[in-house]
Amino acid sequence: MKKLLLAAAVVAAAGGAGYLYQNEVANSSGSDALLSQVPADTLLITYQTKPINYYEYMNAFGTAQQPQMSELFAEEELTPGLEFAVNFLDAYVAASSSPESLKAFMGTGDSVSPVIYTLGFIPVYKVQLENPAALWKTLDEQEQLSGFQHELVKLDKVEYRRYELTESQDKLMGIGLVVAVVDNVLTVTFDIPELGVESPLKLAFGLESPKNSIVDSGRLEALQNKYGASNNSFGIVDIREIIKGLTTVDGNRMARQLKIIESDPVLDQLRSPACHTEFTQIAENWPQMVAFAEYSAGDDKARINGGFVVESKNQVILEALQSVRGVLAESNGEQSMFSMALGLDVATLAPAIGKIWTDLTTPEYQCSILAQAQNDMRGQNPAPAISMGAGMANGLKGLSMEMFGLDVNMNGQYGPELGQLDAIFSISADDPNMLLQTAQMFMPELAQIQIQPDNQPVNIGGLLEPYAGKPMDVFARLNGSHLTLYSGEAAAAASEKVMAQPLTANGLLSFTMDSDRVLEVIETASEVSGEPVPEDVKMSLQGELVGGMALDVTKDGIVFDFDYTSSTKPQVKVAQQ
Numbered sequence: 001m002k003k004l005l006l007a008a009a010v011v012a013a014a015g016g017a018g019y020l021y022q023n024e025v026a027n028s029s030g031s032d033a034l035l036s037q038v039p040a041d042t043l044l045i046t047y048q049t050k051p052i053n054y055y056e057y058m059n060a061f062g063t064a065q066q067p068q069m070s071e072l073f074a075e076e077e078l079t080p081g082l083e084f085a086v087n088f089l090d091a092y093v094a095a096s097s098s099p100e101s102l103k104a105f106m107g108t109g110d111s112v113s114p115v116i117y118t119l120g121f122i123p124v125y126k127v128q129l130e131n132p133a134a135l136w137k138t139l140d141e142q143e144q145l146s147g148f149q150h151e152l153v154k155l156d157k158v159e160y161r162r163y164e165l166t167e168s169q170d171k172l173m174g175i176g177l178v179v180a181v182v183d184n185v186l187t188v189t190f191d192i193p194e195l196g197v198e199s200p201l202k203l204a205f206g207l208e209s210p211k212n213s214i215v216d217s218g219r220l221e222a223l224q225n226k227y228g229a230s231n232n233s234f235g236i237v238d239i240r241e242i243i244k245g246l247t248t249v250d251g252n253r254m255a256r257q258l259k260i261i262e263s264d265p266v267l268d269q270l271r272s273p274a275c276h277t278e279f280t281q282i283a284e285n286w287p288q289m290v291a292f293a294e295y296s297a298g299d300d301k302a303r304i305n306g307g308f309v310v311e312s313k314n315q316v317i318l319e320a321l322q323s324v325r326g327v328l329a330e331s332n333g334e335q336s337m338f339s340m341a342l343g344l345d346v347a348t349l350a351p352a353i354g355k356i357w358t359d360l361t362t363p364e365y366q367c368s369i370l371a372q373a374q375n376d377m378r379g380q381n382p383a384p385a386i387s388m389g390a391g392m393a394n395g396l397k398g399l400s401m402e403m404f405g406l407d408v409n410m411n412g413q414y415g416p417e418l419g420q421l422d423a424i425f426s427i428s429a430d431d432p433n434m435l436l437q438t439a440q441m442f443m444p445e446l447a448q449i450q451i452q453p454d455n456q457p458v459n460i461g462g463l464l465e466p467y468a469g470k471p472m473d474v475f476a477r478l479n480g481s482h483l484t485l486y487s488g489e490a491a492a493a494a495s496e497k498v499m500a501q502p503l504t505a506n507g508l509l510s511f512t513m514d515s516d517r518v519l520e521v522i523e524t525a526s527e528v529s530g531e532p533v534p535e536d537v538k539m540s541l542q543g544e545l546v547g548g549m550a551l552d553v554t555k556d557g558i559v560f561d562f563d564y565t566s567s568t569k570p571q572v573k574v575a576q577q
Helices: 001-014 032-036 056-058 082-097 099-106 133-144 193-198 201-206 219-227 240-247 253-261 266-268 275-286 315-323 344-361 368-377 383-393 432-442 444-448 461-468 491-499 513-529 534-542
Strands: 045-050 115-119 122-128 149-156 158-164 178-180 185-193 235-240 286-296 301-311 338-343 396-409 419-430 475-478 482-487 509-514 546-554 555-566
Touching: 032 253, 056 286, 056 301, 056 555, 082 099, 082 133, 082 158, 099 133, 133 253, 149 201, 158 185, 178 201, 193 253, 193 286, 219 235, 219 286, 235 240, 240 253, 240 266, 240 275, 240 286, 266 368, 286 475, 315 344, 315 396, 315 546, 344 368, 383 432, 396 491, 396 513, 419 432, 419 491, 432 444, 432 475, 432 482, 475 491, 482 491, 509 513, 513 534
Parallel strands: none
Antiparallel strands: 045 115, 045 235, 115 122, 122 185, 149 158, 158 178, 178 185, 235 286, 286 301, 301 555, 338 396, 338 509, 396 419, 419 482, 475 482, 509 546, 546 555
């Protein structure tokens, strides 16, 4: 199983880019036809309702922005088959430097609509090809370079290439990476001979149809109706099917596959009647995780805007989490290079933790695994300790920091030195003045800060000069809801917005970043320190990635929202000297 997971990671890391062998079996290659081949009991699925430009996506958000696969697996002892796959994927990423080279390498068209799903626990990747011969040629070249060869296998009408990923001498105990093209649809999956009749190869190739497809189940339509709006990319992770696969022997294909290849005491416990019943009840309360996004591109930029929701019907936990939502400071986010905000109503934190703890420890579980976890929790109620700690920050609603710029003085007395910082730090609370007074009790040096809650800026730079080593302007402002500390013009403008913001709960966490501007700051610091910026840091921050994410809780579940824009132009890696 470990080898299968490693093999799956190799393929998934490149978005399923793989190998092919072409066949002529009549099947529609349209997106709807691909989805109709996905069974209703799939553990996960991702798909697009609108094709995306392959080259643009690869350079904006795909693996073209990632380290080489060979670096990711540098600490792993790879079999020849896995090493071949890793090297192939590195070549694939290198080919994304232009639309022409990517199409020549992969054989795809300009736009693609890939589908990823599972047949039991076996992942399947499908994508339409425009010119299979191009990828066939690429694959032959890569085989010649590596000296690693495929095995040609035929299953009914479909011929496919099989790449053995293990070093097993027994073919029945091996794991093969399987590649086929049926009517110009590339299919990448795995072959585990040990599965016998539960091997999903015929389903993966479309030689058999699922008894119940996910399209017929209506779940995709329901997902798009609920989260669709303008979104064109969707995904589901089905927790109920995963639990069914772990707690039964024949409830779905995953269960039947595990019964064949896994003999584990933990699985035996999970399959007991008590564990099956109680884990199923938990899964009904936390049925699935869904993802959705709108992808768009133009003017050398691509944007992906969407969310990820851990859906829940457990209103006790959801209401407890909603009660601790705090204030995320809203300022000049579009101008900042980096920001982070924590929204937390400290006054409700301990009661909320107590409600969650009670909800988790009240049921009398008969399942030994759940009962043991519950017994461990019962002796560790964190609410009292949190209540004591929260008393030190009573009334706190949120913390935030935002950075707009950092100058460097190239003509410093001793060479380049850091200049003016443009940034803001804010505290939102029912009575921020009281929090300041509490902090002054524990940090006597803060007692020098004399400020009234009149919303007027006070320059406290003199207090920081001994630490900064030079004069600097740092201002503090205080009113009945916020305390801000800031320096710089953009931060001063941001403080106006923060100070006027009402104490209305608007989330739990937010984070934004402009990668190019962050890289500028790092390079500025490099000039001052004389230390070069590591190449991998440079590569990870190039690409003009701008955007952020936010964490919140709604009536539907725990929500992660994201919105990112990036350049679709390829990044040129500069060779280290």
